[in-house]
Amino acid sequence: MKLYDLPASPNARRVRIFLAEKGLEIPMVPVNMMTGENQTDAYLKKNSLGRMPLLELDDGSCISESMAICRYIEELHPSPALMGSGALESATIEMWQRRMEFEFLLPIVNIFRHTGEMWKDRMVQIAEVADQERKTVASRMEWLDSELNGTQFIAGDSYTVADITAQCSFVMGKAALGIRIPAGLKNLNDWWNSVSTRPTARV
């Protein structure tokens, strides 16, 4: 088993943190997107969309999509559970994971793509999209702060894949776009201070 990795990608970081929380180490193959390593025939055979991360199994099977990779790992190594156990807990964590994806990760990636130098020649950048998404992220931070009132982690009392998605979103927002959690959002800042100081946060 090996993981094709894009070091700066928030999606790839989600999988790396997930593995670290499980205490697993698997061989990593960094893929250089800038030089087109993800567009070679060999790579496109593994993932026809040319994206990372991608998990290749020993029999040659390939799984792309970070959450699909995490689910595979969770099935093989259920402890510690990061995607829940039992119908209601699993569904609740999936709900929160998706909320973090749609309310934070997608808008932040969208801002990056519509403003980033590296995307200039790869797509039509629309500045107004980035402006709107910045407003979305700001309002969703207020929403998440109110949701965190009384709970330690995003989906409840345990650290889960929903926290991983949220923290990777905020890492990208801060590092690439200068988006910071406003000081007045105490619950969200407490959560951030807790998750960003975990030993697995910087993999």
Next chain:
Amino acid sequence: MKLYDLPASPNARRVRIFLAEKGLEIPMVPVNMMTGENQTDAYLKKNSLGRMPLLELDDGSCISESMAICRYIEELHPSPALMGSGALESATIEMWQRRMEFEFLLPIVNIFRHTGEMWKDRMVQIAEVADQERKTVASRMEWLDSELNGTQFIAGDSYTVADITAQCSFVMGKAALGIRIPAGLKNLNDWWNSVSTRPTARV
């Protein structure tokens, strides 16, 4: 258990088809978004984001996000399996489900939001976004056609939640936006003819 439903929503339709494929009937509560029924205090207590579909359990627990609802139902009623069994099959179906979501459902919803009359006063509509997303959908249809070469369904030989996501995307694209599968894409048309004539397709 009851399902808060938004009849025209592709996400709500995903859950309805999923239930129908399982042979399940649960009480439906239609929510009228146009009159703001999803923004009442009572509804926002169930889902603070005010979205549908939403599954309310008999103990008052609420699950939003269509794929989280489907996962809950799958755990309770595993047969017929629509999300796979075993680590590799489950992960492969999740990969394809997410690909259908990101490559078709999100762009199609985005076109609808950026051009639809009902969204005019609810967001900043940017015509260029819709133009770009139309190009994305057209190119992804060619991609999916090539991926369907030799397989009957999106994730392999069985009908799964990945087909449901794709078909709900295409239903919305066709009904609301006039997006049709080009006649030259034989595999994709064969797939569409197969899934859209299932007895569960029109719930």
